[in-house]
Amino acid sequence: MKGGRAYRVWVIALVLTIGGLSSSYYKWQVLGFPVAPREQTEVWTVEVTVRFEAGPGPIKASLYIPGLTPGFAILEENFVSRGFGFTENYVSGGRQVQWARRRAPGLQTLYYRVVLYKDPGQTQSDTTPPFPAKPKLGEPFNTAMEGLIEDVGGKSADAESFAEQLLKRLAQPVADQNVELLLGPVPSAADRARTAQTLLAAARIPARVIRGIYLQDQQRRARIVPWLEVHDGTRWLYFDPVTGSQGLPDNFLQWWTGQDPLLDLDGGVDVDIRFAVQSNVMSRIELAQRRADDAPSVLAQFSLFSLPIQTQAVYSVLLLIPIGALVVVLLRNVIGLQTFGTFMPVLIALAFRETQLLWGVIMFSSLVVLGLAFRFYLERLRLLLVPRLSAVLIIVVMLMLMLSVVSHKLGFEGGLSVALFPMVILAMTIERMSVVWEERGSTEAIQQGLGSLLVAAICYAAMDLDIVQHLLFVFPELLLLVLAATLLMGRYTGYRLLELYRFRGLAGSGN
C-alpha cells in the first residue's frame, strides 16, 4: 500500500509533466511563442496611398494587393476608403481589392495598409504552369529571337542554366545586335524582364514577371521592382532581370504577378500611387498572440494574453507565487530551515520585487525590530489578543509611513516602495516572534526570524529571474510541472539536510 501510493504520485507527476511540457512545446513550436525573454521580431508596415481626381461617372478602382508572399506572412491588413464599397478577389495576377462608388466628387484617396513579418515557412505554393505558346513576333525581331535562343540553347543544359545564360546575355553592357534589337534603346528593368519572359517562352520555358518592393526602413516612396520567375519543371526560380543573378533578396516583398498595371482605374484621372514602408519591432509574444487570434487554436485563444492588460499585470505577479511556494517546500522539507508562518517568506519576497533585495532586507529588518520593541511594551499594558494585534498592525503602518518619509528626506528613493510590504503579514510575524521570544528564548526567535528572511531572499532570487517570469507568463501550463515537483517532494521521506547536522552525534557514535 505504501508502494502503491508512491507509485500513484509518480504517475500523477509524470502525467502533469507531460501535459505541461507538451502544451508548452505546442505553443512554442506551432504558435511561435518565444522561450527566451524579450525576443523581438521586425514587422513591416506597408501603406499604399492611391490618389486620383474623380470623374463624373461611377468609379471602379482595382488595386493589386499581396497574395502570395514568399518569405513573409501577413499579420493584418486594413482598407480605408470613405464612401467606397470594397471587395477582395483573386485574379490571375494574384489578389485584388476592388473599390467601387457610384459617384464621388473631387480628389479621392484610398488607403491599403498591410503589416507583415518575416516567416521563412511561407513559400511559393503555385501549381506547375503549362508550357507557354511560342510567341509570334514580326521581322526582324523573330530572326533576332531565334538566333539568340539557338545561341543560348547551345551553351546550356536545362531550364535553369538556359535562363541564367539568357539573362547574362541581356545584361551585357555592350549588347550584341540581336539583344539590342529586342530590348530597345534604353531598356528599363521591366522591359528586360518582359523581353526575357518572351525569349524564354520561345524556348518553351514557363516564366513570368513578378512585381514587388524592397522592404527597407522609413521609405516614403518605395519603388515597384520587377523580378523574373522561371519554372524549371518542379519549382519556381527567381532571377534579377537586370543583373541576371539568381535568387530572391530576403527583403523583397512580392506584390503581384504578371504584366497588369498595379492599379486599374475607371472613372478617375491624375492617379498617384505611393508606397510607404516602415519597420517596427514587435515583441514575439504580441506577434504570436495576434497570429493566434486568427488561428483556430483553443490553447492560444484561452491564453493569458486574451485578458485585459491590468489583469495580465496582476497575473504576471501571481504566477510567481507557486515558484515561491516550491522554494519554500524545498527549503523546509529538504533543507530543513524554519520560518515564521509557512508562506510568509513568499509574500515578503513579493514585496522585495518592488524594493529590490538590499532595501527589502533593510526595511524588513528595521520594521520587525521596531515593531518588536513596541510589541514588548504593549505586553506590559496587558491588552487582549485581538486589540493587541490590531495595535501592532497600526504601529507597523505608522512605521512604514515614517520610514518612507525619512528615507525620502535623506534621498533614498528605495524607501518609497515600502508601502508594498504586506503589513498584516508583518504584524502577524511580529506577534509570533514575540511569543516565541518569550516562550522559547531570544535565540530561537532570532534564528527563526533570520531563517524567514533567508528563505524570503532565496524565494526572491528565484522569482526575480527574468527567464522564470517570462516562461511562466507565456507558458502558464508550466505550473503543472511545479505542481508535479511539489507532489514529488511531498513524498520525499529522506533526511532533511539540517538533520544530518542535528543527528551527527548518532552517526558518529560506535555500534
Place this chain on the structure above:
Amino acid sequence: MALRSKGVLGLNERNANVIQRLNERRLYPLVDDKLRTKRLALAAGIAVPELYGVIGSQHDVRRLADLVGEHRDFVIKPAQGTGGDGILVVTGRSAAGQRLYQLADGELISSNGIRHHVSNIISGQYSFVGIRDRAMIEYRVETDPFFADVSFQGVPDVRVLVYRGYPVMAMVRLPTRRSRGKANLHQGAVGVGVDLATGRTLSGVLDNDIVYEHPDTGAAIGDLVMPQWDYFLALATRCHALTGLGYIGVDIVLDRFRGPLILELNARPGLNIQIANRAGLQGRMTTIDAWQGAEYSSEEKVARVREAFRTIRP
C-alpha cells in the same frame, strides 16, 4: 549514509510514513485537547494531576480566584497549547492579602498579571492556529526527591514513545535554568535516554549535543535507575488503547506524593529522543512491525520490548 544505517528516523519520514499512516486525524483532538485527554484517562482509571477548574470565556476570568480556592500552588495551562507554551506554574502566594503570586522561577506576579495570562490563553495565543482555547487550572506536581540533583526548578518528566502499542523508546526530560523550569527540549531542557529494559539513564542531549552532566547542577545524569520503571511502561502502554493512536509520546511525571501521573499525550512527538538514547527509531519500529498479527497483553508487550531493546552500555 551513516544515519540511514543507524536507523535514524527523519522528520519527513516520520510525518509521511509514521504519523500519517498510524495516527488518524479524527483522533488528534483526543490528545491535542488536554482536557479531553484528562477525562479519557480518568475514565480508564489512570492517574492524572487533579483538575481544579476550567476557564472558557473572557467573562469567567474573574472566577479564577474561586477556582483556585485555598490551593497555595497550582498550574495554569492552555488546553490546546503546543510544546509547553503558555504554561504558568504558581508555587506560592504572598501572605499579606494574597495579592501576589510566586512563580516557579521565583518571580512575583500580581493577580492582574495572572488574569491577563489566562485571557491570552483564551484568545488562542498559545493554541495551534490561534483558535479560542480554554485555560486549565490544575494540581501542581511536586518533584520526587529522586530528581532533586538533576533538575533546576520545574518538574522533570518521562517521555515514553509508544509505537503500535509497544513502548519503543524513552527519555527523562530535565528542566534547566534556560528552559525556565519547563521540560521541553526545544526550550532548553536536557533529554536523557533511558534503557527500556532496566530503567537506567544513559547520556543526555542538550540542543542536539550530547551531555553527561546537568548544565545547572553539575550532577551526573547517567546511571540513575528510575523508580517504578515497570509501572511507567505499563502506564504508557495503556495510553495506546486509550486513544487508538499508533504513534504517541506519553509524558509522565513522578509526583512525590501521588507517584507517576499522566501529564499529556502528544501525537507528533519529536525526534531528539533518538539523540538522547543514541539509537535510531527505525530499527525498533521494524522489529515491532514484525510482531504485528499476534495478540499480546500489555504485560507481554512490555516484556517483549524490554527483552528486545536492551541498550548495551558503551
